[in-house]
Amino acid sequence: MLVSKNNYPTIQVKITMACSKYKSTKETTHAARLSRLLLDPCTYIFRDLLRSFIPEAQFPHILRNFVATLIPIINKDQRNLLYPRAGQYLGTYEDFDLSLLYILLRNISGIPPHKNGWGKQPDPTDRSLSANIDRTREIRNTYCGHVPRVTLPEQDFQRIWQDTTVIIRELEGSLTAGCTTYTDAAKLIKTDTMDPEQENKYLDIIDKQHKVWEDFKDTTNVIIKEQEKIQQEQQLLLVEQDILKSDLQQQGQEIRSQQHRHENELKSALQKQESKIICEQKRLDKKFKSALQKQELDLKSEIQLKGMELYTEQKTQKMGLEMMTDRLAMLEKNPYCEKNNILDNTSAILQTHKSRNVYIRTSAVKRIIEKLKEKKILVLTGRAGCGKTTTAYQVMLELSEESSEPPYTPVLIDSPDEWNKVINRNQRSIVFLDDFIGSTNLDTGAFDKWKSKFDAVSACTTYGQVLMMIGLRKNLLEDVEKYDTRGFFRQKTIIDLSIEKNFTFQDKEKMFAEYYAKCSFKDSINLCVEERYRIIDTDPYYGFPLTCYQYFSRHEFYQLGLSYFLRPNELLYNAIKYKRSI
Secondary structure (H helix, E strand, C coil): EEEECCCCCCCCCCCCCCHCCHHHHHHHHHHHHHHHHHHHHHHHHHHHHHHHCCHHHHHHHHHHCCHHHHHHHHCHHHHHCCCCCCCEEEEEECHCCCCHHHHHHCCCCCCCCCCCCCCCCCCCCCHHHHHHHHHHHHHHHHHHHCCCCCCCCCCHHHHHHHHHHHHHHHHHHHCCCCCCHHHHHHHHHHCCCCCCHHHHHHHHHHHHHHHHHHHHHHHHHHHHHHHHHHHHHHHHHHHHHHHHHHHHHHHHHHHHHHHHHHHHHHHHHHHHHHHHHHHHHHHHHHHHHHHHHHHHHHHHHHHHHHHHHHHHHHHHHHHHHHHHHHHHHHHCCCCEEEEEEHHHHHHHHHHHHHCCCCCCCCHHHHHHHHHHHHHCCEEECCCCCCCCHHHHHHHHHHHHCCCCCCCCCCCCCCCCHHHHHHCCCCEEEEEEEEECCCCCCCHHHHHHHHHCHHCCCCCCEEEEEEECCCCEHHHHHHHHHHHHCCCCCCEEEEEEEECCCCCCHHHHHHHHHHHCCCCCCCCCCCCHHHHHHHHHHCCCCHHHHHHHHHHHHHHHHHHCHHHHEEEEEHHHHHHHHHHHHH
């Protein structure tokens, strides 16, 4: 008996007459049982292994990712199944036989190879998943693929059956814990009665697989002959290449000779051209020198003229400074005059606010007035452009125009000195400090100046008739709370104008409609209702009020539509950068 390299005995080949082809013996029954074991339980366990690594729902997507890997190694029938010409793969794992399942487990499942590598005989001590998959393939090729018809003696059958059932049990252990479905099936197949039809069915399968193997060998022989033919053609090409190389060398010598001649001609032409350039350069140097002298005279005249203008401007500034000094001296003597100036400036600013082309009274105004009368001091905060200053102006304007009770006097204050000169706790006043300790970063110097006035501010609001609003950006409020050791700001009511309850969707809708109605270039682009609602629903970087104002103030911003509200900071920066460059 011959022994194969994989330690399994080579099956005894019996060539029988046609009349005795299907005669059943114990040895042929052993072969049929082994074939049934490999074609049924082993195939099903390979399918379950594939499912455990690649769910069937994901398989079409995985196939698309491994086209380059699979196409060269599968046969025509397998290609038609996995990659049909019309449409995409729509089958199930039940369509795959053991050969195709082995290819898929090896190449796309992600199962790591055993120590000797995929497709090689594994070590007997290696019981890894990939080692058992390769052992199953070897048994299948030896007893169901590479021989025309097999018989298995009793001793060989028992040994091979034992090896195969051990492999099945270990493969089954990689699946659901406690599963013995395939081990039980193997026991049943070994003892189950096989009628002649069933036995012949599995023996015919061996015959068919052998025929496939013979066809494969024929195809391989054709490929070898084609390779020999290609090698001969390659030798002819090498000879032709040598001839071509010799011709190229000869042509190269001719080209170098022509190149040398052209270089000499070019060198002579360059010398003539260089002489002409030197003459032209001398002429241009003379002309440039004359133009430079003229520009120098013009520049001296311009410098003298600018000097006169600068002298006149400095003289005017000096006179203005003297007038300002005299005015400051007068104010020091008469503080009441400075108080009137502050109140007049406040009144002028509020009148300017009142006469704005577009203003929408938001729902936050009423809430702030109610809270202000209750708490006396409010901190208005939020992102840049959310409407802190405009809202505060509106609150001051409405409190100064109340008819149901004595109105409040509006006061805009910038410094602690102005507080001392203007505020009297017994007079009804509404005071607004806007960015008084910095607009972008905390000005600790300004904060320290105000520290000494915080007690006076608290006294005027708590025991007097003074209402006060403080405007601070959100990032500064966080810094102030850390720096405020006396806890002045921690005790105050804070209203964030960035959040939706203080600036509602309806407020934004009214504001957008008001700007849109008064926009002079609104007809250049038709904003559909859906895009308007998407714009109103945004939360821009600079705050909706400021972004809305910018959007309707420039035609190039208006043309951007929704994209401007999504990225106003970036687009505004690019516009400024472009203006500076021209």
